Amino acid sequence: MNLYHCSIDLRDTSKALAFAGAIDAWMGHLKTRGVIQSWRLCRRKLGFGGPRARDFLLEIEVENMTQLDEAFRFTASSEEGVERLYTTVHQMVGEVDVALYRPFPDPERAERMALI
Numbered sequence: 001m002n003l004y005h006c007s008i009d010l011r012d013t014s015k016a017l018a019f020a021g022a023i024d025a026w027m028g029h030l031k032t033r034g035v036i037q038s039w040r041l042c043r044r045k046l047g048f049g050g051p052r053a054r055d056f057l058l059e060i061e062v063e064n065m066t067q068l069d070e071a072f073r074f075t076a077s078s079e080e081g082v083e084r085l086y087t088t089v090h091q092m093v094g095e096v097d098v099a100l101y102r103p104f105p106d107p108e109r110a111e112r113m114a115l116i
Helices: 016-032 065-075 082-090
Strands: 002-010 038-043 056-062 093-101
Touching: 002 065, 016 038, 016 056, 016 082, 056 065, 065 082
Parallel strands: none
Antiparallel strands: 002 056, 002 093, 038 056
């Protein structure tokens, strides 16, 4: 499992509930198509956080790097509705930072093997 984290601030003209609805439609479509495992959207509570903390956190779970690559390819596809769903979300985003996480320690690191 890998976790793709997106820390997001909306554009000044964007509304939080409209953004949440657009994320629900887009992530739901990605999940239905099997290119992500699950997702969740969180909002910073009471403005609590450090100076660089963004307002929203979108966490997307993928099985492995292959599935993440499939999600990126799907986003770039010409399948009907994909561009509309993606653009609806993207046009609301002002600033975003992304990171990729994995559970730790994980079996790949704990049982490392060498070929030489």
